[in-house]
Amino acid sequence: MEFYDVLEKRRTIRDFSPREVPDEVLNRILAASFKAPTNDHLRQFEFVVVRGQEHIARLVAPVAQNTEDIQQTYIQTATEWMDKDEHAMFVDALPKQQRMLMQSNCLVLPFFRQKDCPLCQPVDQSSLNYFASAWAAVENILLAATAEGLACAFRIPIGNEPKHVKRLVNAPEDYEFTYFLAIGYPAPDAHICKQKAICVEERIHRNAW
Numbered sequence: 001m002e003f004y005d006v007l008e009k010r011r012t013i014r015d016f017s018p019r020e021v022p023d024e025v026l027n028r029i030l031a032a033s034f035k036a037p038t039n040d041h042l043r044q045f046e047f048v049v050v051r052g053q054e055h056i057a058r059l060v061a062p063v064a065q066n067t068e069d070i071q072q073t074y075i076q077t078a079t080e081w082m083d084k085d086e087h088a089m090f091v092d093a094l095p096k097q098q099r100m101l102m103q104s105n106c107l108v109l110p111f112f113r114q115k116d117c118p119l120c121q122p123v124d125q126s127s128l129n130y131f132a133s134a135w136a137a138v139e140n141i142l143l144a145a146t147a148e149g150l151a152c153a154f155r156i157p158i159g160n161e162p163k164h165v166k167r168l169v170n171a172p173e174d175y176e177f178t179y180f181l182a183i184g185y186p187a188p189d190a191h192i193c194k195q196k197a198i199c200v201e202e203r204i205h206r207n208a209w
């Protein structure tokens, strides 16, 4: 696929078919993460790949309850003040958070090494470089998956989720959990949220804002 077609085609898809993702395809996709820029040339990413409904269910166990809490306290009251496209996305995404992580039967748990400064106690912007590098790698993974004809959905862990995952997979103390990533073949009727209309010219400021 041509690069700009891949960019255009990459979308968050939260509905998967049962078709299994072959290991060699998954390896190519995860290898793409190491082609992204990283701070200090470290590339200290590690991935735990989890298959099998029982294993995945244990890892994502807190997701349903945590999401339910958000749904009740936040989204149901958000229609008046939330951006329309944002709201439509949440309405589709929130009920699918746990299901999407189970459905592809291929859950990837990316970790990055946080060498100094606890992740949630940065002293300045550059303390977040490890986190930022892990996020730069995300886009490479998503684009590689798209080029392979696969779909991805990810969830940012909230509340007790990072601790739960790190404990279950025995992650080393100095590695942080980045996000839950479901990779799979899209369901034939997979929902794709309406893309926001952006006028790029209006977003580019010449010499000063």
Ligand SMILES: Cc1cc2nc3c(=O)[nH]c(=O)nc-3n(C[C@H](O)[C@H](O)[C@H](O)COP(=O)(O)O)c2cc1C
Pocket: 010, 011, 012, 013, 014, 089, 093, 097, 153, 154, 155, 156, 157, 193
């Ligand atoms: C930092 C970040 C956090 C996100 N967190 C979640 C999440 O927890 N659950 C989810 O289903 N999607 C999550 N998304 C996906 C966004 O909802 C999605 O990218 C956005 O709606 C735009 O849609 P697109 O990816 O199809 O262009 C996240 C995306 C980013 C960049």
